[in-house]
Amino acid sequence: MQFEVWAPEAERMTLHCAGAAHALERDPARAGWWTGGAEAGDGTRYGFAVDDGPVLPDPRSRRQPDGPDGLSAVVDHGRYAWRAEWAGRGLPGAVLYELHVGTYTPEGTLDAAAARLEHLVELGVTHVELMPLCPFPGRHGWGYEGVSLWAVHEPYGGPEALKRFVDRAHELGLGVVLDVVHNHLGPSGNYLPAFGPYFTDTHHTPWGSAVNLDAPGSDEVRAYFLGSALAWLRDYRIDGLRLDAVHALADTRACHFLEELSTAVDALAEEVGRPLFLIAESDLNDPRVITSRAEGGLGVHAQWNDDFHHAVHTALTGEDQGYYADFARAPLAAVAKTLTGGFFHDGTYSSFRGRGHGRPLDRTRVSAHRLLGYSQTHDQVGNRALGDRLSMSLSPGLLACAAALTVTGPFTPMLFMGEEWAAGTPWQFFTDHTDPELAEAVRRGRRREFAAHGWAEEDVPDPQDPATRDRSCLDWSEPEGGHHARVLDWYRRLIALRHAYADLSDPDLSDVKVAFDEEARWLAFRRGDVRVALNVGKESAAVPLGTRSVRVLAAWEPVDGPGEDGLLHLPGESCVVLLQQ
Known part of the structure; x- marks a missing residue:
């Protein structure tokens, strides 16, 4: 060999x-x-x-049986006999589900997660988005400090388990998206600097020296990351990649790394004869990221839309700290702006950043499906001090409103695991560093971070305590009854409506019409013949529809149609989906 x-x-x-x-x-x-x-x-x-x-270990190791510090192992990808005949599943019309393998089940393995995929089929999602799988220290962690970018974390089951997972997902009609991290590598087990100039001091990131994308030697470094990305799509038959924090990819070359990557992925899609796509996590609010290369953009196929999350979060919770401050001044107006324009900060002043931020989307050139909409993610839950979900502070009715905005809104919906049944378990920050000094530094850093915001250090969960991970595992008995079952049924009904009515997957942002009343706390929007009305206040609200010719498709609380005056009387903390007759 x-x-x-x-x-x-x-x-x-x-x-x-x-x-x-x-x-x-x-x-x-x-x-x-x-x-x-x-x-x-x-x-x-x-x-x-x-x-x-x-x-x-080999920088391009396909397997690390003994973890990041051990020897590499040869992987013969030709040994696996694929079962599923899979033509692929693209992003338009998709509903994504973000899943962390280590806490989706108590076992925390790919095989255990695969055994739970039927739940997602019944829910109606189309793609599973797996959080990072590359090897990292210990057994449990979020995966964002991985190394060996061709390999699969061995405690999850290694390469063969990932193939079994993808195969099972494809048999069930589910696409698979993988979260990959190109902006940094973990501090533990990262031996790349011993081999070559994989990092550069020309730029600095929150993790230290930047990945070398534009300094001397960067041709091979770019090829390293491109090769890794294509290997997931080719060798494991993954359908798409979520690119972590692309704003931290420092690259001054005329052809940006993202453009080179999107070009290579599109070429591979042609070669293998199935759709492949990239989804960026971008803090830039820059339309060029998701604009086609032919029109001068970088050609990434979609991106997460944190502005939509922030607007929905402030409207439902009333929180106004940090980056929520600008959204909280008029939260329903912020929701309306994102529903019709994509970004909230489109050149406006960001008090959190102390400067103007973003640029407007051209709604005639950028389809709505290129933005992912969500009310919860691993970041927005796990980066809170206690890892508390919306379900821990909001009523089931307000959770139903969050679902309605996410699933029937114009963007590609994405759910965070357990959201669909109002999971009562937190999702906290946990690590399993084997280096005692690094473990203590992470523990101290986490507690110091939240102490600056008024938290007592003893109240912040210890990331290294195994109980922190255990608390974050989903409780699969919850969906069987009570308000959990009711919320799950609501998500299933909304997703079924999204698949049944073409207006709900219309990519034209300019066709979304929104009305709202900040004081009365209601918001309504129209997408073709489908109308959605929400009341996020505690008191009943009269929502002017301007017509009586509608019928109820789904309602969180029983509601009559509009009266002679065209007013829809909507109970507090509830929502309804209507069809124009």
Whole structure:
């Protein structure tokens, strides 16, 4: 078997494979690359030594059986016999479900998660979005400090388990999206600097030196991240990638890394004959991210829309701290602006940032499905001190309003696992660092962060305590009764309506019409013949529909149609979906 590694500054490279050492030779055709052969097959352990240094895992390792610090293992992707005949499932018309493998079930494995996929089919979602799967220290964590960007976290089940998960999802008609992190690698188990200039001090990020996308040596570094992204889509038959915090990808080159990546993904889609897509997490509010390359954009197919989340969150909770402040001044107006324009900050002043922020979307060029809408995510729940979900502070009626805005709104809906039944379990920040100093630094840093906002340190959960992860696991007995079952039924009905009525997946943002009353606390919007009305206040509200020719498709509380005056009397903390006759 042939092995290769990029190490441009090395004087010597040695392959250690199955207990034997093999000197590698420079590749005359590729500067900085070393190659050599050794007897190996699926599962064979190996590593590389740079200039007689310690044996390190392969930067392009396909498997890390003993974790980030151990030897790599050969993976023969051809050994897996795929069962599902899968033509792919694109993003238009999709409903996504964000899932963390380690807490979706108590077992915390890909196989255990696969056994629960029928629940998502019954719910009506179309795609499962898996949080990061690359190896990280210990057993439990969020996954955003991963290393070995071709490999699957072994405690989740490793490469074969991911293939079984994807295969099962495809058999059930579900697409699979994977969250990948290109903006940094974990502090533990990151051996890339020993091999080459994977990082640069030209730019700095919240995690330290930036990934080298534009400094000397960056051609191969970009190829490293491109190769990893394409491997998930090709070798594991993943349908799309969610790109973590693309605003932290510092790149001054004329062809931005995201443009290069979207070009490569579109080419692979043509090659494999199924739709593939990229979803960015972007803090920029820059339409160029999701504008096609032909029109001068970067060609990413969609992005998360935090502005929609912030507007909905403030309208329902009344919170006004931090980045919620601008939205909380007139929360229903903020919801209305995002429903019709996508971004709230589209060049307006952001008090949180102390400057103007964003740029308007051209609604004639950017389809609404290119923005993901959500009322909860792992970030927006887990980055709270106690990891408390909306269900821990809002009434079931207000949760129903959040669902109505998310599922019947113009954007591609995304749910966070457990949201669909108003899960009573928190989702907290947890780690399992094996380095005692790093573990203590994370513990102190987390508590210090929230102490600055008035929290007592002892009230902030210890990320390293196994109980913090255990508390964050979903309780699968909850959906069987009480308000949990009622909320679950509501989500199922709304998603079914979205699939049944073409107006609810119309990508034209300019066709969304909104009316609201901040004081009376109601908001109504129209999408073609479908009308949605919400009352987020405690008292009954009279919502002027201007017509009596409607029928109720779904209502959280029993409601009569509008009277002779065209007023719909909507109970407090409730919502209704109507069809124009």
